[in-house]
Amino acid sequence: MVRNGIYLLDTNIVSEGGKINPNPKIAKKLDILADSCKLSTITWYEIQKGIKRLPDGKKKDFLLAYAEEQIAAIYDFIPYTKECAEIQSEMYAKLASGGMTAPYQDSQIAATALAYNLILVTRNIKDFEGIAEFFPLKLENWFE
Numbered sequence: 001m002v003r004n005g006i007y008l009l010d011t012n013i014v015s016e017g018g019k020i021n022p023n024p025k026i027a028k029k030l031d032i033l034a035d036s037c038k039l040s041t042i043t044w045y046e047i048q049k050g051i052k053r054l055p056d057g058k059k060k061d062f063l064l065a066y067a068e069e070q071i072a073a074i075y076d077f078i079p080y081t082k083e084c085a086e087i088q089s090e091m092y093a094k095l096a097s098g099g100m101t102a103p104y105q106d107s108q109i110a111a112t113a114l115a116y117n118l119i120l121v122t123r124n125i126k127d128f129e130g131i132a133e134f135f136p137l138k139l140e141n142w143f144e
Contacts, residue, residue, distance in 0.1 A: 007037045008078065008113045010122035011046040013142065014039060018066045029142045037121075039075045040112045042105055047071065078112055087111040087135075094134040102131055110137055 016026040030037065047067055054060040088111035095102055102110070106124075110131045113120040119138040122128060131137050 005036060006116075006118050007033060007121045007140070008109070008116070008118040009037050009039055009043065009075070010109060010120060010124065011043045012123045013121050014043065014071055014075070015047060015050075017070055018063050023143065026142055034074060037075060038078045038116075038118065039071070040109050041077050041079050042108045042112065044072070044077060046105060078116055078118070080108055080112055081115065083115045084108065084111040087114050091131055091135065095130055098130075098134075100130045103127060107131065110135075113137060 013026060013030075016022045017030065051060060051063045051067060054063070088107050091102065091107050091111060106127050110120060110128055112118070114135055114137055119140055120128065121140045121142055123141060123143050125139055125141050128137060128139055132139060
């Protein structure tokens with residue numbers, strides 16, 4: 001189990017550094033809090049999926065290098081475990097009973113944050129608000 005005060009970075013946070021003009025606020029937070037940040041293996045999947053579907057070229061080469069040198073080399077990865085799957089299935093049932101749904105990979109990331117008691121950092125707070133209504137999901141938006 002990971003201790004409190006550790007952040008689980010959503011894909012939109014960690015991928016910010018791969019942009020031509022990354023948000024300076026995010027870059028500063030990532031630099032200061034790097035030791036307190038983790039990534040879900042689901043986030044790694046989303047990053048790899050996005051890069052691998054690009055056509056061969058400079059952009060793809062840059063992003064592959066960024067992913068290996070600035071993401072994989074820096075952050076520890078938190079696995080999606082049996083406990084995560086159980087939390088995600090509860091999440092699905094509770095949301096469905098209220099007529100709501102959550103994107104599959106977002107709910108996997110949220111379940112990982114809940115299983116490890118991590119603070120989920122995302123730009124897309126709205127994607128996780130329904131989950132936070134039923135579960136003690138801690139959310140932060142570093143873009144605000």
